[in-house]
Amino acid sequence: MTKMDRMTSAAALPLNTILAGDCVEAMASLPDACVDLIFADPPYNLQLRGDLRRPDNSRVDAVDDDWDRFASFETYDTFTRTWLREARRVLKPDGAIWVIGSYHNIYRVGAALQDEGYWLLNDVIWRKSNPMPNFRGKRLTNAHETLIWASRSEGAKYTFNYEALKALNEGIQMRSDWVLPICSGGERLKNADGVKAHPTQKPVSLLHRVLVGCSKPGDVVLDPFFGTGTTGAVAKMLGRDWIGIERDAGYREVAEARIAGVRKFDKAALEVSRPKRAEPRVPFGQLVERGMLRPGETLVSSTGKSAKVRADGTLVGLDVKGSIHQVGAALEGAPSCNGWTYWHFVKDGQTVPIDVLRQQIRSEMAEHG
Amino acid sequence: MTKMDRMTSAAALPLNTILAGDCVEAMASLPDACVDLIFADPPYNLQLRGDLRRPDNSRVDAVDDDWDRFASFETYDTFTRTWLREARRVLKPDGAIWVIGSYHNIYRVGAALQDEGYWLLNDVIWRKSNPMPNFRGKRLTNAHETLIWASRSEGAKYTFNYEALKALNEGIQMRSDWVLPICSGGERLKNADGVKAHPTQKPVSLLHRVLVGCSKPGDVVLDPFFGTGTTGAVAKMLGRDWIGIERDAGYREVAEARIAGVRKFDKAALEVSRPKRAEPRVPFGQLVERGMLRPGETLVSSTGKSAKVRADGTLVGLDVKGSIHQVGAALEGAPSCNGWTYWHFVKDGQTVPIDVLRQQIRSEMAEHG
DNA sequence: TGATCGATTGAATCCAATT
DNA sequence: CAATTGGATTCAATCGATC
Numbered sequence: 001m002t003k004m005d006r007m008t009s010a011a012a013l014p015l016n017t018i019l020a021g022d023c024v025e026a027m028a029s030l031p032d033a034c035v036d037l038i039f040a041d042p043p044y045n046l047q048l049r050g051d052l053r054r055p056d057n058s059r060v061d062a063v064d065d066d067w068d069r070f071a072s073f074e075t076y077d078t079f080t081r082t083w084l085r086e087a088r089r090v091l092k093p094d095g096a097i098w099v100i101g102s103y104h105n106i107y108r109v110g111a112a113l114q115d116e117g118y119w120l121l122n123d124v125i126w127r128k129s130n131p132m133p134n135f136r137g138k139r140l141t142n143a144h145e146t147l148i149w150a151s152r153s154e155g156a157k158y159t160f161n162y163e164a165l166k167a168l169n170e171g172i173q174m175r176s177d178w179v180l181p182i183c184s185g186g187e188r189l190k191n192a193d194g195v196k197a198h199p200t201q202k203p204v205s206l207l208h209r210v211l212v213g214c215s216k217p218g219d220v221v222l223d224p225f226f227g228t229g230t231t232g233a234v235a236k237m238l239g240r241d242w243i244g245i246e247r248d249a250g251y252r253e254v255a256e257a258r259i260a261g262v263r264k265f266d267k268a269a270l271e272v273s274r275p276k277r278a279e280p281r282v283p284f285g286q287l288v289e290r291g292m293l294r295p296g297e298t299l300v301s302s303t304g305k306s307a308k309v310r311a312d313g314t315l316v317g318l319d320v321k322g323s324i325h326q327v328g329a330a331l332e333g334a335p336s337c338n339g340w341t342y343w344h345f346v347k348d349g350q351t352v353p354i355d356v357l358r359q360q361i362r363s364e365m366a367e368h369g
Numbered sequence: 370m371t372k373m374d375r376m377t378s379a380a381a382l383p384l385n386t387i388l389a390g391d392c393v394e395a396m397a398s399l400p401d402a403c404v405d406l407i408f409a410d411p412p413y414n415l416q417l418r419g420d421l422r423r424p425d426n427s428r429v430d431a432v433d434d435d436w437d438r439f440a441s442f443e444t445y446d447t448f449t450r451t452w453l454r455e456a457r458r459v460l461k462p463d464g465a466i467w468v469i470g471s472y473h474n475i476y477r478v479g480a481a482l483q484d485e486g487y488w489l490l491n492d493v494i495w496r497k498s499n500p501m502p503n504f505r506g507k508r509l510t511n512a513h514e515t516l517i518w519a520s521r522s523e524g525a526k527y528t529f530n531y532e533a534l535k536a537l538n539e540g541i542q543m544r545s546d547w548v549l550p551i552c553s554g555g556e557r558l559k560n561a562d563g564v565k566a567h568p569t570q571k572p573v574s575l576l577h578r579v580l581v582g583c584s585k586p587g588d589v590v591l592d593p594f595f596g597t598g599t600t601g602a603v604a605k606m607l608g609r610d611w612i613g614i615e616r617d618a619g620y621r622e623v624a625e626a627r628i629a630g631v632r633k634f635d636k637a638a639l640e641v642s643r644p645k646r647a648e649p650r651v652p653f654g655q656l657v658e659r660g661m662l663r664p665g666e667t668l669v670s671s672t673g674k675s676a677k678v679r680a681d682g683t684l685v686g687l688d689v690k691g692s693i694h695q696v697g698a699a700l701e702g703a704p705s706c707n708g709w710t711y712w713h714f715v716k717d718g719q720t721v722p723i724d725v726l727r728q729q730i731r732s733e734m735a736e737h738g
Numbered sequence: 739t740g741a742t743c744g745a746t747t748g749a750a751t752c753c754a755a756t757t
Numbered sequence: 758c759a760a761t762t763g764g765a766t767t768c769a770a771t772c773g774a775t776c
Contacts, residue, residue, distance in 0.1 A: 110476025285537030295638030
């Protein structure tokens with residue numbers, strides 16, 4: 001492709017605009033091989049049943065929008081394969097795609113990507129620092145979402161800015177798990193009535209990392225499920241061109257206004273992408289899981305008390321069960337107790353505070369990022 | 370099922386042994402619905418990559434390429450669906466399965482699980498604290514693996530020891546991302562020549578968390594890809610029965626020796642924190658019958674509501690009569706209410722939750738057997 | 739002005755025993 | 758079987774009001 005060709009075809013593209021309508025039809029209006037990167041946040045097909053309430057009886061505002069309802073897995077698969085095929089057509093040969101999802105849909109999406117000829121490069125885990133808990137205690141807290149990064153084809157020369165991501169990660173190679181907060185506070189777009197404008201707005205920090213790592217200034221970034229336009233906003237900040245597709249007029253309106261207010265290379269917005277580092281909390285249970293202490297092993301205190309370790313990381317002493325802190329406090333008749341310094345294990349005839357084991361884990365974590 | 374039946378069928382099971390051979394054939398020798406939990410670490414099908422690899426310099430016929438690709442994934446899918454179907458047959462109706470994989474195969478596995486009728490409960494990220502770096506700097510450090518937890522069917526009453534996992538995590542609800550080190554050091558099994566015995570040995574800590582959280586002492590745990598037997602070793606420690614299937618004689622030998630050297634934790638250590646639901650139900654009427662509360666006495670809530678106790682153990686408030694729960698819910702305009710924590714009685718000028726009285730009765734019941 | 743407390747909220751496949 | 762009833766269940770962050 002000559003330079004002249006590229007300019008001509010670029011001029012024909014609806015750059016930095018939001019196309020109205022269904023994503024497959026809108027993509028069909030684009031020429032072959034015109035896009036460098038696609039970021040897609042398709043419906044998750046959550047299949048929610050009744051309502052859910054928090055322990056305080058307040059109701060959880062569920063994602064029950066029409067756009068997230070599919071009749072069956074088969075229907076969802078057809079939808080997925082159709083838009084993935086069209087997306088692949090508009091991708092340049094060395095282009096790549098990111099798709100985000102949860103366990104409800106991501107396995108359908110991942111298999112479809114492979115079947116359609118994409119080549120998986122990594123999957124990335126967005127570990128939410130502040131997820132919604134599991135209110136009924138029936139499952140694990142759903143604390144992450146999954147992103148799949150794939151090139152158009154095997155052997156494609158996809159863009160990967162290794163050094164930039166390493167720099168973003170304080171000089172350490174970027175890993176496949178990203179700890180980022182959910183979109184809330186001032187970043188969360190709200191309608192005039194104060195209600196959130198979109199039920200599933202993605203954080204700027206997430207898109208920032210994707211676009212810094214996998215696109216270049218001047219690249220064309222397509223988002224076929226544009227919503228309130230986080231992809232467009234970040235693309236503009238970073239000096240990339242973007243094309244959005246969104247069928248809901250309300251979302252389009254919010255996105256237009258939002259992006260109009262974005263300035264290129266807004267320093268304040270870039271700051272969002274740096275996660276805070278705090279002293280990691282180490283649950284006592286990890287010492288048991290890792291075999292540093294055995295269930296049934298006896299811990300002792302310097303005051304002569306003792307208790308036994310259980311498989312779930314609780315202790316059982318004389319008439320008391322609970323955490324290392326609770327049992328220590330109970331045995332001493334104290335209101336509180338720091339179990340880490342109170343309890344000791346016996347090694348080679350010597351008593352050693354269990355805090356030593358916690359320090360071991362912490363230094364491992366520090367070494368390995 | 371009578372006790373005799375259960376003993377007979379249990380006696381017929383090859384408990385705590387490793388079956389030699391292909392996992393589908395070996396599972397076929399087991400009866401229907403005989404297993405409580407399955408942990409599976411299937412092959413990642415690395416030959417799939419080789420099949421798909423094409424020279425980059427010359428154009429490969431597109432149709433030929435697509436057909437070849439389809440055939441390769443189809444082979445893996447057939448393998449996956451076959452063993453998942455057989456696994457589902459041997460699972461008890463309320464049984465569950467865990468499968469671990471990487472991005473190469475987990476999307477095939479997850480879609481197959483859904484298609485075969487399993488019901489996804491969570492996906493879990495094993496976040497490796499010490500992964501192998503990406504030496505060439507061409508992708509992100511692949512720092513995690515994915516586990517899928519699914520029940521045999523939608524609506525199954527799967528085992529989930531919520532309190533035990535919460536205890537393992539020092540009192541905070543367990544999340545879907547687990548930070549654990551890879552299997553190395555003394556835990557890593559080695560042959561006589563010092564070479565690692567198995568390329569992908571899973572850490573004890575990972576299986577510990579799965580089995581503590583999703584099985585009970587005495588449960589039967591099946592691992593159809595047993596390898597060097599981490600599942601069996603942890604099952605034995607935790608007082609669960611296990612069945613392994615492995616076709617490689619060398620791995621079987623290593624696993625046998627390893628498990629023989631494992632000690633079961635003592636019984637007290639295996640008990641985990643019990644859920645409140647498991648405690649005996651106490652009708653509110655008993656508090657009245659026993660004279661702990663008198664008919665006509667007034668109960669109050671922290672929100673300022675009040676109601677009077679009646680002789681039959683119901684309450685009467687402003688325009689409402691019924692159980693402690695019903696009256697509480699009605700007065701608050703809430704869909705439900707836990708009357709035990711909502712209502713308080715007044716003693717010496719202090720308000721005390723009526724749940725204290727229930728606890729008195731429960732501890733009496735425990736004392737007297 | 740800073741600290742503290744309470745209310746609110748987020749992609750959620752979220753109950754179990756008894757009648 | 759369905760219908761009813763008992764009663765168990767939450768973490769991090771933001772925002773605003775109060776001290």
